[in-house]
Structures are given as C-alpha cells and as structure tokens.
Amino acid sequence: MTEQLSDSVLLAFLKDQLSVQDWSTARLRPLPVNYTSRFWRLDTPERIFVVKEFFPDNEENPLYPTLPDQEAEALTFLARYDLAPALEIYSHSPVGTPLLVYGYGLPKNDEIDVGEAADLIGRIAALREPVPGHQVVPAGFHEVLEGGDAMLAAIPESPKAVNLKRLRPADDLVKRRAVERTLVHRSFCLGTIQSTPEGARMIDWQFAGYGDPVEDICGFVSPGLLKLYGLHPLVAYAEDMFLKHYPNQDTVERFLEERSAYHWRLAAYCLFRHETLGQINAPAARAYGRALEEEVDLLLRLRVK
Known part of the structure; x- marks a missing residue:
C-alpha cells in the first residue's frame, strides 16, 4: 500500500519545486477527495496553485478512466491558447504517486x-x-x-x-x-x-x-x-x-x-x-x-x- 502523502511533506516538496517569492503567508489546505485523486489548494501572495495527487490504479472506470498523463499534456498544450491554466509541476510525489500542479493569478x-x-x-x-x-x-x-x-x-x-x-x-x-x-x-x-x-x-x-x-x-x-x-x-x-x-x-x-x-x-x-x-x-x-x-x-x- 502506498504511503499517504502528508500536508507537511507536500508543502516541503512544493517549496523546493515552485518559484514563489514569499512563503511566509502561503497557506496549503486540502480540498475534497475522490477515489482516484486527492486535491490541495496553495494560496500565495502572487498566485494560486492547485495540487492533484493521482491514484489511477484504484479502480477501472467504464466511462471516466483517470489519466494523469493526459491532463498534463492538455494543460501544457492548451495554456498556449489561453484555454487552460499553466502546468507548473508534473512528476512523482515524495511517496511515489503521480503529482500535478497548475497555477493562475489571483x-x-x-x-x-x-x-x-x-x-x-x-x-x-x-x-x-x-x-x-x-x-x-x-x-x-x-x-x-x-x-x-x-x-x-x-x-x-x-x-x-x-x-x-x-x-x-x-x-x-x-x-x-x-x-x-x-x-x-x-x-x-x-x-x-x-x-x-x-x-x-x-x-x-x-x-x-x-x-x-x-x-x-x-x-x-x-x-x-x-x-x-x-x-x-x-x-x-x-x-x-x-x-x-x-x-x-x-x-x-x-x-x-x-x-x-x-x-x-x-x-x-x-x-x-x-x-x-x-x-x-x-x-x-x-x-x-x-x-x-x-x-x-x-x-x-x-x-x-
């Protein structure tokens, strides 16, 4: 079973990965979860970031399979056309799960x-x-x-x-x-x-x-x-x-x-x-x-x- 990603470990990871000038007032809070992903919102003075941790192998869905690679490709592609927010991070989390972060201005x-x-x-x-x-x-x-x-x-x-x-x-x-x-x-x-x-x-x-x-x-x-x-x-x-x-x-x-x-x-x-x-x-x-x-x-x- 995959180790659960804690808020403190995630925040340390984000501080190492994101270009945020002022972390002193940054606030990370969890959002509702579902079977195949967890969500957090990170508020900073300059930008808002949404963090998604994926569990694509948790279930087989007949209509909506969870495909994190596709989301990363879509964000990268569509941001060029001003249709999606910018992809900030797509990698593996500290516990090995796929992790995606997108960001936008206030x-x-x-x-x-x-x-x-x-x-x-x-x-x-x-x-x-x-x-x-x-x-x-x-x-x-x-x-x-x-x-x-x-x-x-x-x-x-x-x-x-x-x-x-x-x-x-x-x-x-x-x-x-x-x-x-x-x-x-x-x-x-x-x-x-x-x-x-x-x-x-x-x-x-x-x-x-x-x-x-x-x-x-x-x-x-x-x-x-x-x-x-x-x-x-x-x-x-x-x-x-x-x-x-x-x-x-x-x-x-x-x-x-x-x-x-x-x-x-x-x-x-x-x-x-x-x-x-x-x-x-x-x-x-x-x-x-x-x-x-x-x-x-x-x-x-x-x-x-």
Whole structure:
C-alpha cells in the first residue's frame, strides 16, 4: 500500500519545486477527495496553485478512466491558447504517486458567465492541432448508446436497470453518420471552469479525449453532472443563453438531435456507480443515485417534447 502523502511533506516538496517569492503567508489546505485523486489548494501572495495527487490504479472506470498523463499534456498544450491554466509541476510525489500542479493569478472574482463558458468550450472544439497522447472516446449517437448498454449489462441483477432500459432512445431515432472528432473535455460544467485574471480557463482534464463536441454541450447542461459537482441544475434561460453563444451552431443542431443518447448513457453510468459502490462507499453511491434521478427526470422531459 502506498504511503499517504502528508500536508507537511507536500508543502516541503512544493517549496523546493515552485518559484514563489514569499512563503511566509502561503497557506496549503486540502480540498475534497475522490477515489482516484486527492486535491490541495496553495494560496500565495502572487498566485494560486492547485495540487492533484493521482491514484489511477484504484479502480477501472467504464466511462471516466483517470489519466494523469493526459491532463498534463492538455494543460501544457492548451495554456498556449489561453484555454487552460499553466502546468507548473508534473512528476512523482515524495511517496511515489503521480503529482500535478497548475497555477493562475489571483482572480478579481469567481463568477463565470454562461456565454463565456460557451465561447471557451467552442474554442476548444475548434482546435485543429492535435494534443499528444489523448485517448479516442465513443462519439456519436449510436456509439454512446452502446456504451450505456455495456454498463447496464454489467449489473444484470439491478431492477433499476430494467426500468432504465425502457428509457433507452431507439437506434433508428438518428441516422448513422461519421463524426469529425475533436478534443472533448467530457466532464465540462461550471465546476470545471476556473476564473483567472486573464479570463476563464478549463481545468480537470484527466478524462479528456477525442470525440464529439456534442458531448461537452450535453455535459454542461446535464443536471446529473452538476449534481455530482455539488452544483444546482441550470435554469432554462441559462441553458438557452449557453446554446445561443456556442460558436458552432451546426454542433448545437446535432446536440438537439442527439442529446438523449448522452443523457441516457450518463444515467446508465450513474446507476452502475450507484450499484457497484453501495457496499464499499455508501455516500458516493447515494450521490450517484441523486444524479441518476436528475438524468432520468430530464430524459422523461425530453420524451414529452
């Protein structure tokens, strides 16, 4: 078992690695943790740093594998385009775990406008220079549905899985077509956008890959994903404003046609996590259960339209 990285050992490591002029008022504090990573925030007079310690081998996730190398590549690449904060450190911690640090200046405020969020993710989708080493992820209506099918097949004894299958969008609802893959964040929401003095930047790139930008629009408007990030679902006018400001309206049209597949797959994922975490992490299982309810409610509303 890996030795746990203590706050004092981490702070000593950061003092040796980061170019901070004044450590006298620096404050390191832990942030919420999850199965595959721990987080800290380091406040200094000049900059804020976020520290992420990864445990990529803790679990096999059918939808969101933890890939720290990808996050490091994304930060290095996207900072050049003013789309992500700067990567400060990517190495092994004093206890041997992958450790990543990104930093940004002190923001004037933490508010993110949905129009700014739409512009940011639209600019990322428009990038044509490939990011090194990124995974290829399921893209398009039919591949996404197949991913949801596989997750439900992994919990065959679940009564809720039977009910969720009844909400599955039909394959013939959308014609099969080729998808022009672009860089997608895959957990894009207000919780993964950081305000900086230079504008909004995207964080949490460990799940990213090459897929369909429709997935990121679905993520932003997903009530289940927002629930998992501890945020409230978007009100209708905020969703409308986001879609109006998204730079590529052809992608918005495909989102309106194909969104049910992405929401259904996320519901399947939440159910899978709810069922498989129930005996080992009851609080997490309950959180996924609440997110599942949000996605199912949305699927029912979409059916009525």
